[in-house]
Amino acid sequence: MAQNAKVAALTDELIHSILKFDPNTNRQAYKHAKDIAKSGLRAHQYARTNQFDVQQSFVGLDEKFRVLNRDDLADALDERVKEINEYTGKWIPECLSLLLLLSDRPTENSRVDALELLRPPTPPPELTWEQILAEDPYSDEEIWKDIDYAADSSEDDLLPPEKEKAKPSPPTSVEEDDIYDPEETIVTVETDVVEELQKAQFWKHPRTADDEKVEITELQAVRETLFMLAGLKTSLFHADRRVKPEYELSHAMTKTTYHQLTDLGHIGKTIYQLRQWVKRSASLPLVQTFEAAVANRLLAYDQSLARLQRRYLVPESPITVSLLEVHTNVKSMSRPILRLAQLIVDIEPQLLVNPFIHLEILFDQISLAQMTLEKDVFDYLSHIFFECLRTYLKPMRKWMESGHLGLNDETFFVFENDSGSEMASLWHDRFVLRRGQENKLRSPSFLEPAAQKIFNTGKSVIFLKELGIHTSQLPATVEEPLLDHNTVCGTSPDLPLSTFSELFQAAFQTWISSKYSLASTVLREYLLRDCGLVTLLNNLRIIHLSANGSAFQDLADAVFERMDSGQRTWNDRFLLTELARGVFTTVLPRSESERIIVRAVRRSTKSPTESVKALAHISIDYALPWPIMNVIQRSSLPVYQQLSIFLLQTYRAKYLLQRISPQSIGAIQTAPLRRLGYKLRQRLMWFADVMRSYLTETVIELAFTDMKAAISKAEDIDEMANVHMRYVARLQDQALLSDNLKPIHRGIIALLDLAVVFSQHHAGMQRGTKAKSKPSVRETRRKVSGLSHETAEEESDSSNVGDDDDSVDSPSSGQRKLEDGLAHIEREFERLLPFVTAGLRSVGRVGAEPVWEMLADRLSWNTSSR
Structure with missing residues (x-):
C-alpha cells in the first residue's frame, strides 16, 4: 500500500x-x-530466461557444427558448456543466452586454436627441501655452531652507520718516495694546427669594409660546392643556391670563378627542387613508385658526390685541385638527373589529373635520347620507366589472368559498367573501356595498340569462368617473359639500332601473347566445337534465309494457305510455331527445331490477301544459347527477320502467279486482253524469280561463304562478333533493306504487289465466268411457270431495281473492268521497273557495290527485249 x-x-x-x-x-x-x-x-513482471531453451540452443549448435564438419569447434563448445553448468547460480541461463545473442557466424569467425591464448600459464613446481639441499648442502659442523645474538641487536638501528674504511691500495712496483710530474700528463697544443684550422674557417674572417673580398682556396670552393650539391647549407652559397659575392679565389679571375660557381648553383637549385618534390607523399601506388624511383636516383647521385669528395679528402695519390675539373665532372654526372628534374617540372601540374602522364613523358624522352645519341640519358630514363611500368602492369596482369578489377582503380582503363547485365550480353555490356575527353582511351598512349587485346583477354577469362571451364580446360600458365631494360634494349654498350618504340611494342606483344593466347584459344575452340557456332549460323540461314529451298517453300505454302483461307486467326503464333517446327524438323534435328518460335508482330485490320506487306505481321525467332548470343548479337536478329520477310514476299508473289494457269488466261475471249494476261503473268513471275535468285544466290550464299571463312580464323569473340556484324550489314545493304535504300525497296514491294492485284483481277474474272454460265433462279421459275417472254422481261427489269444478289455484271462491263485492271497493272509495271533499275544503277555507282549493277542488268533484260 x-x-x-x-x-x-x-x-x-x-x-x-x-x-x-x-x-x-x-x-x-x-x-x-x-x-x-x-x-x-503500471508495473510489469518480465519473465525470466527459459534455461531449457538455452540448453536446447546449445545442443542445436553442437549438431550444426558437426554437420558442417567442425567437430573440433563442437567438442570445444561442449566442454565449456559442461564446465559452466557445474557452477550454481541463478543468472547462468541469462549469461548463456547473452552469449548466444552475441554470436556472429561462429563457423566462419571462430578458431579453436585461439582458445590456447585464454589458458592460464602453468604454475611453477613447488620448491622442495631436496632441491634446496641439492643446490646448497650444509655440513654437520655448521649446524652446531653458536649463534652470535648480539650481532643484530635492535639498538643498532638507533646508532648512525659507521663509515666504511677505505680499502688499502694494492701494492705497486713504484717506490713510495717517487714523485710524479703533473706536466707530463698534459698534452701540448700544436699552435700551428690551431692557426691552420682557424684560417680554414673563412666564413669567420672579419671584413673591414662591405666591398672587401675574402680570399678562399680552391679546395675550400670545391668542398662548399659539393656540400651545396648534396643539399647541405654552405657559406659560399645562399639558401637559394646563389653565389655570395664576398668570396674570391686569389689565383683566378673573379668573373670566371663566379661564372663557374653560378652554373654549379643552377644545378644545385634544380636538384634541391627535386629533393623537395620527393619528400611529399602520394596516395596512388603508380605515383608512389615513381617517387621511390626518383628517390633511389637521388641516393645514387649523393653516392657519386661522396666518391668525388673522397677523391679530394683522402686522395690515393697526389692530385691537383681544380674547380674547373669539378665543374666538368658534375655537369657530366648531373645530366641524366637534370633531365629527370625537368621532366618532373613539366608533369607535376598534370600528375593529379593524369596519374600515368609520367609514363608517357618518360617514353617520349627515351625515344628522344635515342635519336640524339645520349646513351647515358637513354639508359637512365629507361630503367626508371620499366620500374614504374612494373607497378602499372600489376592490375593489368590481375585482369588478364583472373579477370579481377581493383576497387575504384582509376588508373586502369577497364571498369565494370553493368554487373547485372544478362549473360547474353556479357561480352559487350558488362565491361567497357574507360575513356576521357574526346573519347580518348584513359591509358598511356604507347599501350593503346594493345589495349583491345588486353581488354579481350580479361573478358575471355570471365567468360570461361561463367562457363565453368576456366580451371578445368585452361592449360597451365606459361612462364611470363620479362619486361625490363635488358630484355627490351639489350645489354650492348651501344644504343640499339631499332627505335625504342618498336622494341617496346615487340616485347610488350610477347608479354601479352603469353596470357592472351591461353584464354582466347580455349574460348574460341569451345564456341566453335562445343557450342557449334558455325552449325547455328547455318541453322539461321536455313530458317531465315532459305538455305534449304524445299523446306522454306513448304513453310511459305503452308502460311499462304492460311492467309487465303480468309480466317482472321491466320497469324496465330501458336499454330504458326507448330507449323514451322513441323516443317523444319525434316531438315534440322528435333532439338534445334524446338527452338523455333513464330511471333505475331501485330494484327492487320485489312485482308491479308490485299498486299504482300501482310507478311511483315509475323516474325520467326530462333532461340540461341547465351554464349552464342555474345557473338550473334540481338541487334542483328531483326535483319535476319527482315530478310526472311522479304523472301516470303517474293515467294508470295510467285505462289499467287503459279495459281493462275495458262488455261484460265486462255479462257478470255478477247485476243488482245488474253495476250496482255499472258504477258503480265510472265513478266511478274520473271521479276519474282529474279529477286528470289538474287537474294538467295547472289547475296546470301556469297556473304555466308565469306563470313564462314573469316569467323573460323577469328582469334576471339570480339573479332567473331565483328565478322558477324559485317556479314549482317552486308546482307542488309545488298538486300536493299538499309535506310538509304528504302525507296528502291518500296518500289520492289510495289512490283510484287502487282502480282497480288493481277491475282485478284483474275479471280474476279473467274467468278464472273462461273456466274454467267450458271442459270439464275428467276429464269428457271419463268421457264417452269410458262410466262411469256415479254412478261419475263418486265419482271426482270423491275426486279433489277432492288435485287442486287441475283444481278450479275453484263459481259461487256466485266470485260471492261478486266481490261482496265490489266492495263493499270501494265502501266505500273512499266513505271516502277525503270525506277528500280535506275535507282540500282545510281547507288551502285556511288557505293561501288557490283551486285546492284548485276541486279540492274538482269532487270533490264526484260526491258530491252520488248
Missing part, C-alpha cells in the same frame, strides 16, 4: 508539471490524464 501511495503521489506531481492547471476546475480532464499516466506507469 505504501508503494501504491508513493506512486500515486508521484503521478499527481507529474500531471501537475505537464498540464499546469487546477484539477478542481476541470476534474474530468484531470481524471483522464491520471488514468493514462497510471496505465503507462
Whole structure:
C-alpha cells in the first residue's frame, strides 16, 4: 500500500508539471490524464530466461557444427558448456543466452586454436627441501655452531652507520718516495694546427669594409660546392643556391670563378627542387613508385658526390685541385638527373589529373635520347620507366589472368559498367573501356595498340569462368617473359639500332601473347566445337534465309494457305510455331527445331490477301544459347527477320502467279486482253524469280561463304562478333533493306504487289465466268411457270431495281473492268521497273557495290527485249 501511495503521489506531481492547471476546475480532464499516466506507469513482471531453451540452443549448435564438419569447434563448445553448468547460480541461463545473442557466424569467425591464448600459464613446481639441499648442502659442523645474538641487536638501528674504511691500495712496483710530474700528463697544443684550422674557417674572417673580398682556396670552393650539391647549407652559397659575392679565389679571375660557381648553383637549385618534390607523399601506388624511383636516383647521385669528395679528402695519390675539373665532372654526372628534374617540372601540374602522364613523358624522352645519341640519358630514363611500368602492369596482369578489377582503380582503363547485365550480353555490356575527353582511351598512349587485346583477354577469362571451364580446360600458365631494360634494349654498350618504340611494342606483344593466347584459344575452340557456332549460323540461314529451298517453300505454302483461307486467326503464333517446327524438323534435328518460335508482330485490320506487306505481321525467332548470343548479337536478329520477310514476299508473289494457269488466261475471249494476261503473268513471275535468285544466290550464299571463312580464323569473340556484324550489314545493304535504300525497296514491294492485284483481277474474272454460265433462279421459275417472254422481261427489269444478289455484271462491263485492271497493272509495271533499275544503277555507282549493277542488268533484260 505504501508503494501504491508513493506512486500515486508521484503521478499527481507529474500531471501537475505537464498540464499546469487546477484539477478542481476541470476534474474530468484531470481524471483522464491520471488514468493514462497510471496505465503507462503500471508495473510489469518480465519473465525470466527459459534455461531449457538455452540448453536446447546449445545442443542445436553442437549438431550444426558437426554437420558442417567442425567437430573440433563442437567438442570445444561442449566442454565449456559442461564446465559452466557445474557452477550454481541463478543468472547462468541469462549469461548463456547473452552469449548466444552475441554470436556472429561462429563457423566462419571462430578458431579453436585461439582458445590456447585464454589458458592460464602453468604454475611453477613447488620448491622442495631436496632441491634446496641439492643446490646448497650444509655440513654437520655448521649446524652446531653458536649463534652470535648480539650481532643484530635492535639498538643498532638507533646508532648512525659507521663509515666504511677505505680499502688499502694494492701494492705497486713504484717506490713510495717517487714523485710524479703533473706536466707530463698534459698534452701540448700544436699552435700551428690551431692557426691552420682557424684560417680554414673563412666564413669567420672579419671584413673591414662591405666591398672587401675574402680570399678562399680552391679546395675550400670545391668542398662548399659539393656540400651545396648534396643539399647541405654552405657559406659560399645562399639558401637559394646563389653565389655570395664576398668570396674570391686569389689565383683566378673573379668573373670566371663566379661564372663557374653560378652554373654549379643552377644545378644545385634544380636538384634541391627535386629533393623537395620527393619528400611529399602520394596516395596512388603508380605515383608512389615513381617517387621511390626518383628517390633511389637521388641516393645514387649523393653516392657519386661522396666518391668525388673522397677523391679530394683522402686522395690515393697526389692530385691537383681544380674547380674547373669539378665543374666538368658534375655537369657530366648531373645530366641524366637534370633531365629527370625537368621532366618532373613539366608533369607535376598534370600528375593529379593524369596519374600515368609520367609514363608517357618518360617514353617520349627515351625515344628522344635515342635519336640524339645520349646513351647515358637513354639508359637512365629507361630503367626508371620499366620500374614504374612494373607497378602499372600489376592490375593489368590481375585482369588478364583472373579477370579481377581493383576497387575504384582509376588508373586502369577497364571498369565494370553493368554487373547485372544478362549473360547474353556479357561480352559487350558488362565491361567497357574507360575513356576521357574526346573519347580518348584513359591509358598511356604507347599501350593503346594493345589495349583491345588486353581488354579481350580479361573478358575471355570471365567468360570461361561463367562457363565453368576456366580451371578445368585452361592449360597451365606459361612462364611470363620479362619486361625490363635488358630484355627490351639489350645489354650492348651501344644504343640499339631499332627505335625504342618498336622494341617496346615487340616485347610488350610477347608479354601479352603469353596470357592472351591461353584464354582466347580455349574460348574460341569451345564456341566453335562445343557450342557449334558455325552449325547455328547455318541453322539461321536455313530458317531465315532459305538455305534449304524445299523446306522454306513448304513453310511459305503452308502460311499462304492460311492467309487465303480468309480466317482472321491466320497469324496465330501458336499454330504458326507448330507449323514451322513441323516443317523444319525434316531438315534440322528435333532439338534445334524446338527452338523455333513464330511471333505475331501485330494484327492487320485489312485482308491479308490485299498486299504482300501482310507478311511483315509475323516474325520467326530462333532461340540461341547465351554464349552464342555474345557473338550473334540481338541487334542483328531483326535483319535476319527482315530478310526472311522479304523472301516470303517474293515467294508470295510467285505462289499467287503459279495459281493462275495458262488455261484460265486462255479462257478470255478477247485476243488482245488474253495476250496482255499472258504477258503480265510472265513478266511478274520473271521479276519474282529474279529477286528470289538474287537474294538467295547472289547475296546470301556469297556473304555466308565469306563470313564462314573469316569467323573460323577469328582469334576471339570480339573479332567473331565483328565478322558477324559485317556479314549482317552486308546482307542488309545488298538486300536493299538499309535506310538509304528504302525507296528502291518500296518500289520492289510495289512490283510484287502487282502480282497480288493481277491475282485478284483474275479471280474476279473467274467468278464472273462461273456466274454467267450458271442459270439464275428467276429464269428457271419463268421457264417452269410458262410466262411469256415479254412478261419475263418486265419482271426482270423491275426486279433489277432492288435485287442486287441475283444481278450479275453484263459481259461487256466485266470485260471492261478486266481490261482496265490489266492495263493499270501494265502501266505500273512499266513505271516502277525503270525506277528500280535506275535507282540500282545510281547507288551502285556511288557505293561501288557490283551486285546492284548485276541486279540492274538482269532487270533490264526484260526491258530491252520488248
